[in-house]
Amino acid sequence: MSFEGMLRTVEELDTLEGYKAELIRGKIIVSPWLELRCMRPTLSLREQLTEHIAAEQVATHAPFLFSFPSVGRAYGPDLYVVDRSAFLTEGRHGDGEALSLVAEFTSTSTRDVDWQEKLQVYGQLVPVYLVVDMQAEEITCFSDPSPHGYRAHRTVSFGTPLPVPAPFSCEIDTTAFLPAG
Template identity: 60%
Template sequence: MSERPAAIDAPSAGVFGDMLRTVEKLDTPEGYKAELIRGKIVVSLWSKLRYLRPMRRLRSQVEAHAPEGHVAETSPFLFVFPPAERGFGPDLFVADETAFEAEGRHADGAALSLVAELTSASTRDADWLDKLDTYGRVVPVYLVLDMQVGEITAFWDPSPKGYRSRTTVTFGTSLRVPPPFDFDLDTSEFAGGADVES
């Protein structure tokens, strides 16, 4: 499979429950994940190797400030947003641990307190458009590490129309992560994984 995401038509296209069951049954190749984006099942590569250091650094920092009972992970779990008929596997997430006590292969998106996506050429549009719109109605904090331009944006204060607030800084500049985390994120090690052309 190429780095470019591949869309798969689900048997009952447009029926979220059927599509979700199809995603759960998919045997995606090692290193790939399946998500429900814009009414289609999209299979794409998991993060690049050089994204490991930024993801580990980000995870250690947000985990230290996570709300009580919440866990920070980079595992490819699927979180569902039934009103939006979406299912995303974030690059990094912080979620209430009780969300993982259920049976099945997906968790409720309402359990998330923070999501972070590291953009790639193949996922950039979904991270900035579809995921921003969906997360912006439910998830308290969304971080977009734009690896193509070397910037990180924090979105917060979700509403029925999307996030009300945002801040963007270049890698190497401290970023204030809003409550419920409420700390200054050190982004100095993110630049090493960036795809920025000089």
């Protein structure tokens, strides 16, 4: 089946509430949206990023797919910054080229995909990729994409500020990422 055919199938799936379907490695993969424990760090990250985005962008965790046709992939990022123009088109998926930042929050079922598959694809196009590793309690900022993947990265433990380079040029306070306790 062609990429467009697979993408149509993903879009037409009637997934259970709380689940998303993505195209990963040429297969349709259904996985749960974020766990409840991820919501506090997700909201904190979105609020902090909103202060540093351009007027024509939005930081959101709305459940939309973004396609990467050149590699036959379509992902539903946990949180992302995207040009508002991406929402002016018909259909149910946006263009991956409209993304300027993606954040994925790992779970035991998605961790490998976030660290490998998505790192490779985003690393060719998306200016900033944040992997919020909920199991290791660390956040990694990848930046400077190239045809061979990201050329820069930095990892900090939750509770430590994380510098995020241009086009955001800010520092993320990660204290809200720490487990409640």
